[in-house]
Amino acid sequence: MARIAVVAGDGIGPEVVAEARKVIDAVLPGVEATEYDLGAARYHRTGEVLPDSVLTELAGHDAILLGAVGDPTVPPGVLERGLLLKLRFSFDQYVNLRPSRLWPAVTSPLATVKPGEVDLVVVREGTEGLYAGAGGTLHRDTPAEVATEESLNTRHGVERVVRDAFARARRRERRKVTLVHKTNVLTHAGSLWARTFAAVAAEHPDVTTEYQHVDAAAMFLVTQPQRYDVVVTDNLFGDILTDIAAAVTGGIGLAASGSINPDGTYPSMFEPVHGSAPDIAGRGVADPVAAVLSGALLLDQLGHADAAARITAAVGAELASRTPGGAVRTAEVGDRIAAQVAA
Amino acid sequence: MARIAVVAGDGIGPEVVAEARKVIDAVLPGVEATEYDLGAARYHRTGEVLPDSVLTELAGHDAILLGAVGDPTVPPGVLERGLLLKLRFSFDQYVNLRPSRLWPAVTSPLATVKPGEVDLVVVREGTEGLYAGAGGTLHRDTPAEVATEESLNTRHGVERVVRDAFARARRRERRKVTLVHKTNVLTHAGSLWARTFAAVAAEHPDVTTEYQHVDAAAMFLVTQPQRYDVVVTDNLFGDILTDIAAAVTGGIGLAASGSINPDGTYPSMFEPVHGSAPDIAGRGVADPVAAVLSGALLLDQLGHADAAARITAAVGAELASRTPGGAVRTAEVGDRIAAQVAA
Ligand SMILES: CC(C)[C@H](C(=O)O)[C@@H](O)C(=O)O
Ligand SMILES: CC(C)[C@H](C(=O)O)[C@@H](O)C(=O)O
Numbered sequence: 001m002a003r004i005a006v007v008a009g010d011g012i013g014p015e016v017v018a019e020a021r022k023v024i025d026a027v028l029p030g031v032e033a034t035e036y037d038l039g040a041a042r043y044h045r046t047g048e049v050l051p052d053s054v055l056t057e058l059a060g061h062d063a064i065l066l067g068a069v070g071d072p073t074v075p076p077g078v079l080e081r082g083l084l085l086k087l088r089f090s091f092d093q094y095v096n097l098r099p100s101r102l103w104p105a106v107t108s109p110l111a112t113v114k115p116g117e118v119d120l121v122v123v124r125e126g127t128e129g130l131y132a133g134a135g136g137t138l139h140r141d142t143p144a145e146v147a148t149e150e151s152l153n154t155r156h157g158v159e160r161v162v163r164d165a166f167a168r169a170r171r172r173e174r175r176k177v178t179l180v181h182k183t184n185v186l187t188h189a190g191s192l193w194a195r196t197f198a199a200v201a202a203e204h205p206d207v208t209t210e211y212q213h214v215d216a217a218a219m220f221l222v223t224q225p226q227r228y229d230v231v232v233t234d235n236l237f238g239d240i241l242t243d244i245a246a247a248v249t250g251g252i253g254l255a256a257s258g259s260i261n262p263d264g265t266y267p268s269m270f271e272p273v274h275g276s277a278p279d280i281a282g283r284g285v286a287d288p289v290a291a292v293l294s295g296a297l298l299l300d301q302l303g304h305a306d307a308a309a310r311i312t313a314a315v316g317a318e319l320a321s322r323t324p325g326g327a328v329r330t331a332e333v334g335d336r337i338a339a340q341v342a343a
Numbered sequence: 344m345a346r347i348a349v350v351a352g353d354g355i356g357p358e359v360v361a362e363a364r365k366v367i368d369a370v371l372p373g374v375e376a377t378e379y380d381l382g383a384a385r386y387h388r389t390g391e392v393l394p395d396s397v398l399t400e401l402a403g404h405d406a407i408l409l410g411a412v413g414d415p416t417v418p419p420g421v422l423e424r425g426l427l428l429k430l431r432f433s434f435d436q437y438v439n440l441r442p443s444r445l446w447p448a449v450t451s452p453l454a455t456v457k458p459g460e461v462d463l464v465v466v467r468e469g470t471e472g473l474y475a476g477a478g479g480t481l482h483r484d485t486p487a488e489v490a491t492e493e494s495l496n497t498r499h500g501v502e503r504v505v506r507d508a509f510a511r512a513r514r515r516e517r518r519k520v521t522l523v524h525k526t527n528v529l530t531h532a533g534s535l536w537a538r539t540f541a542a543v544a545a546e547h548p549d550v551t552t553e554y555q556h557v558d559a560a561a562m563f564l565v566t567q568p569q570r571y572d573v574v575v576t577d578n579l580f581g582d583i584l585t586d587i588a589a590a591v592t593g594g595i596g597l598a599a600s601g602s603i604n605p606d607g608t609y610p611s612m613f614e615p616v617h618g619s620a621p622d623i624a625g626r627g628v629a630d631p632v633a634a635v636l637s638g639a640l641l642l643d644q645l646g647h648a649d650a651a652a653r654i655t656a657a658v659g660a661e662l663a664s665r666t667p668g669g670a671v672r673t674a675e676v677g678d679r680i681a682a683q684v685a686a
Contacts, residue, residue, distance in 0.1 A: 077530040109566055111454040135531040145498035147535040155488035187420040188478040192490040215586040222590040223452055243558040247565035
């Protein structure tokens with residue numbers, strides 16, 4: 001049976017992760033979970049972000065379930081670079097998977113988009129680009145200060161994520177992949193992405209392809225999100241586009257994600273797209289749906305496609321049962337979904 | 344009287360620029376305009392993108408009105424880097440100004456946003472960041488290929504655009520500036536932006552400030568665009584965010600922009616945010632409103648605030664007179680707006 005590591009984290013992280021675990025236990029009893037205390041609280045207590053020994057222990061698990069880390073008292077970058085990105089990079093989680101669907105029971109903020117119409121997945125590169133951490137500062141705090149950030153892109157890194165996107169498209173009905181980049185300005189990286197995409201596309205004559213600049217894609221996600229099936233893009237563009245996709249499909253309260261190492265050499269990590277939301281933490285009012293759906297992605301990745309599908313169906317029922325604008329009680333949502341998947 | 348250079352460009356560029364000029368002539372007779380033939384057509388005919396002699400001539404004008412350049416037959420980057428960005432950088436147009444308002448007569452694609460509610464301006468840095476063109480490729484077309492893009496940010500460049508944003512906020516009712524960056528990942532550039540922003544903010548106690556990560560801002564532009572007044576951000580984030588802002592306020596058909604050199608050392612350039620739209624070119628159906636509004640920004644920059652305000656008012660009347668979903672005739676729109684401003 002699967003052994004997962006759980007990083008509940010800060011703020012609402014522990015609350016929503018508890019519900020995700022409840023649902024996982026209900027749909028697939030016997031998953032072994034070990035908790036790891038990481039995040040802002042530990043950092044404040046001990047100064048530690050991710051000790052090497054913990055990284056090694058995490059590597060021994062089949063997957064990681066993460067709630068949310070961070071809080072406004074930690075300087076920007078400390079937990080992001082030191083924990084989240086450290087895990088994504090150390091575990092070579094090069095596919096950052098972010099599905100967005102407009103659930104039949106959910107109303108989009110977009111007037112013209114009808115429930116059920118949007119069903120896309122963004123395959124965001126997870127180990128390269130501007131997230132590489134290659135940058136520096138000279139003459140800090142003087143008028144001569146210069147700060148750089150470098151986007152690093154390799155054929156190796158681009159090709160493997162583009163291949164993953166095509167493989168996913170083949171398993172979907174519409175079989176369409178949209179490459180998003182900014183080839184007209186970022187000519188070096190853009191050319192690498194475009195040439196690699198074209199080469200992989202040539203091997204997949206059964207998949208429809210298109211290219212869009214990131215600014216156009218940001219716009220079309222608002223005016224015509226229905227047009228997308230699989231979107232493949234770089235690390236930073238993926239970060240931005242997936243938040244737009246989440247916004248038009250009911251908000252990040254429903255958005256799940258997986259940082260996946262498809263080779264299986266390292267554990268993949270699953271987490272809601274939302275943050276730790278310290279403002280509502282501890283009140284039992286956070287929506288655990290994104291965490292529950294992240295649990296479904298986790299089970300799917302571990303080969304339990306049926307269990308994952310049952311969770312997804314139960315979430316659909318849960319959302320359909322809600323009164324628009326009504327309040328959510330975290331534990332009750334988890335109870336209802338758990339009861340449904342167990343039934 | 345002002346002397347402007349006109350680069351009508353490709354596709355619908357000449358059509359919409361003709362209407363902008365019609366309106367400028369009507370509101371402020373006597374503006375002298377010289378046409379410059381630049382863009383895809385010239386590139387195909389002569390191989391030239393922007394000869395030095397033309398750059399020098401353009402520098403002698405008070406402002407530049409640009410339609411749209413580009414067409415799918417020109418390789419990506421040639422006209423963008425060689426013409427558009429060459430002008431923005433050569434003429435030190437460090438304020439890329441992009442107002443977005445939801446005109447009273449226009450319906451947002453967002454169900455909850457009511458006409459008139461959104462009125463924001465993005466002050467996008469125009470001469471630095473990932474647009475600097477600092478990047479390269481090694482081992483091209485081999486499995487070992489690596490491609491880089493470098494974001495270059497200086498205190499000089501950041502401070503001047505942040506100051507411009509605060510100055511603009513002071514002239515607006517809400518007096519609020521939102522800094523958008525990604526300080527938790529792009530820690531070097533992010534820190535430079537954040538520190539500079541804080542320093543300038545300290546000099547402006549009458550201006551409210553906030554910070555948002557770019558992914559959050561992309562989301563809030565969809566869920567709550569009403570919350571923004573002035574947004575200041577880097578070159579690439581500004582490119583993406585302004586297309587979202589345009590999308591939620593009725594589309595890029597209405598979005599104007601100015602690439603401004605506030606010092607007045609070089610001419611500023613004004614252009615619709617939309618592209619050359621080759622698919623509808625030559626049919627007289629392109630909406631010239633974005634070009635007309637770019638003309639208003641141009642006149643405003645040249646000190647003709649009254650003329651600019653008259654154009655803006657006339658555009659409001661034009662939009663109010665339209666039947667939703669009705670077709671647009673380019674020349675008729677220009678005629679109506681011109682008649683209105685002359686009245
Ligand atoms: C917290 C941050 C480092 C992270 C990212 O930028 O990837 C987050 O925004 C996300 O999308 O998972
Ligand atoms: C055409 C391109 C170079 C340009 C940009 O990225 O700045 C355009 O998208 C814009 O926003 O003006």
